[in-house]
Amino acid sequence: MEKNLSGTLAIDLGNTNTVVAFQDQQNINYVLVEIPNITSSPGVIPTAVWYEEPSKILKIGKSALKMKYSSNSDLFFHSNFKRLIGNSIEKISQKNILKPSECGEKFFKFLWESIPQKYEIKRLVLTAPIDTYKGYRKWLVNLFKDISVEEIALVDEPTAASLGINLPFGSKIMTLDIGGSTIDMNIVKIEGGEGKSSPIAELLKFRGNDVSSISKQKIRCAEIISKTGTKIGGKDIDQWIVEYFIPNNKYAINLLRAEEIKCKLSSSAIKYENKYPTKFLIEGFKEKEYYISKKLFENIIIENNLLNHLNSLLKDLLNEARGKFCTVDDLDAIILVGGGSQIPLIKEWITKKIPKIQIISPPPIESIALGALAMTPGIKIKDILIKGLSIRLFNRREQKHFWHPIFCKGQTWPTEKPFKLILQASKNNQKTFEIIIGETKKENAYDVIFENGLPKLTEVQSEEEIIKWDKKPLKIELKNASNIGEDNLKLFFKINEKADLLVKHFDIKDEFLGEYNLGNIF
Secondary structure, rough: OOEEEEEEEEEEOOEEEEEEEEOOOOOOEEEEOOOOOOOEEOOOOEEEEEEEOOOOEEEEEEEHOOOOOOOOOHHHEEOOOOOOOOOOOOOOOOOOOOHHHHHHHHHHHHHHHOOOOEEEEEEEEEEEOOOOOOHHHHHHHOOOOOOOOOOEEEEHHHHHHHHHOOOOOEEEEEEEEEEEEEEEEEEEEOOOOOHHHHHHOOOOOOOOOOOOOOOOOOOOOOOEEEEEEEEOOOHHHHHHHHHOOOOOOOOHHHHHHHHHHHHHHHOOOOOOEEEEEEEEEEEEEEEEEEEEEEEHHHHHHHHHHHHHHHHHHHHHHHHHHEEEEEEEOHOEEEEEEHHHHHHHHHHHHHHHHOOOOOOOOOOOHHHHHHHHHHHHHOOOOOOOOOOEEEEEEOOOOEEEEEEEEEEEOOOOOOOOOEEEEEEOOOOOOOEEEOEEEEEEOOOOEEEEEEOOOOOEEEEOOOOOOEEOOOOEEEEEEEEOOOOOOOOHHHHHEEEEOOEEEEEEEEEEEOOOOEEEEEEOOO
């Protein structure tokens, strides 16, 4: 008998493909969910809907995609609708009988009802595009208000993508997403980083109750620095391949075969000069075999001006970013998303254009869904810090002490990753370092002013006051003395499940010096 799994389901609705992943609450590993006649491969569902009027016949995913070239497809077949949900700018096709929001609704509900019964879903986590987040969120809230699941959480796509590849919070990342129908480039800054609250998923439903309108949690989305895009994608490359061999192509199946050879030629295992066979239909429904090499494949892309188009998009993206004081040197990574970004020629192009920045190529389809799971782990319960924690340091230039934040009010705990801090000697021949911790007041004080003899509160709060802990400070002794300005001590702070503030300390050569409990945060 097959064992039932209980945990979190992540659904990442994409323009071309939708990914469904599951994580059991007792396991850190994930499962890509397979659904007969809907998924085209484990966890991957073509984002397509076939809906007939007046028969009300509904198909989604793989089954819908098979109907793409049927009669009346301009009425009944729907795809590329995700980017139009919550988007008031782009025009909607008047031919399709369903609006984009109606397509999304039918797609999601059919998918939800088709999830295999062996998955007991305690939490559902969804992803949302950053540029239409508010409108898309509003649509999701209405869509899932009647879904029988205890918790529903929402994560913005860039943050989920960064977590899917383990980038640190606060990173500035560029994403190149080449899907089936569109190319999107953006530069975003992920929430969090040194001294700032880490991003958390936004709860829409908790313990079966709708909390989307009453929740006090701040929506912590990634910040868009610049973005650009175009309605060209992998399907156009398929068309170019077919047209190279068969001008005035009449058979839809040839596009599917072009996609297959495109995927094959995108593999790093394929040799550049070798020729590979593919069969296309020609006049009279006859099959004819053609040969295509990786070199020819790349020439087709170049001759159709795709690289020139990418150059233009990249120029616009970086110009807009410079207007917001962000340059290429500020980027922490470039993430390649979507099947088209896996084409070796595309990877070579971006590597040459931006050579100094780390280029990360995660699994092109499922990385966002897996990042969403990472933001909503089913095996951990988190709380929110009600006060900030800081360490007292010495400013040599101003010759005075100051407080440096470690964890800020509003961050979640237990902490996922330790906060790293490198200390320098504040005097010559220093061997002893004293670790003094402070916390912010639970309540901020408002300044009182007098107007016409009457006391009033100022509208702006005063800066939060930091109060030194009454706990005994930690003193760390080094083996060797250091001089002013020399890096000599590495500290790693974290808050554990018991709400204890712990610190591991190493010398500058990474020799472990010990771990110490600085005290309970409450």
